[in-house]
Amino acid sequence: MTNESTAFAAIATAAAVPADLFLDEMMARVGVDGLAAAFAEPGLLATVDQHAAAVREALLGAGRAVDAEGLAAYARSIAAAAVRMRRPLPEPGFAPTTVAGWSAAGWPLLRLVAVCLIAEAAELL
Numbered sequence: 001m002t003n004e005s006t007a008f009a010a011i012a013t014a015a016a017v018p019a020d021l022f023l024d025e026m027m028a029r030v031g032v033d034g035l036a037a038a039f040a041e042p043g044l045l046a047t048v049d050q051h052a053a054a055v056r057e058a059l060l061g062a063g064r065a066v067d068a069e070g071l072a073a074y075a076r077s078i079a080a081a082a083v084r085m086r087r088p089l090p091e092p093g094f095a096p097t098t099v100a101g102w103s104a105a106g107w108p109l110l111r112l113v114a115v116c117l118i119a120e121a122a123e124l125l
Helices: 003-014 019-040 042-061 068-084 099-103 107-121
Strands: none
Touching (some): 019 068, 019 099, 019 107, 068 107
8 A cells, every 4th residue: 555545544534533533633743833833933823824714714615614523624625635735744743843844834734733723712622
């Protein structure tokens, strides 16, 4: 089985994971380090905040609530897209840890950090 096949299998399995546990997983993979970097750099925080606004708009535009289920469904789609682009998500503990690293992070990672920001602000984690 190739790495890409393994990543797709992991995402398919993730669809069966309850929303709150999936959001916890995203926080472990990208949220903790991404939010720490964002809170340390106002420009990066502004970028993540713009992503968060786009996430809210996308969910509401699709008739989804901005709740654990909606955020998890959105995050699953971003994770699947990242795999299709051959940019799988980092394992927990392997995300960028510096502001520079997050400033250079790709769109999928920043969008998932935004999902974590929304979930944290809504006390879903």
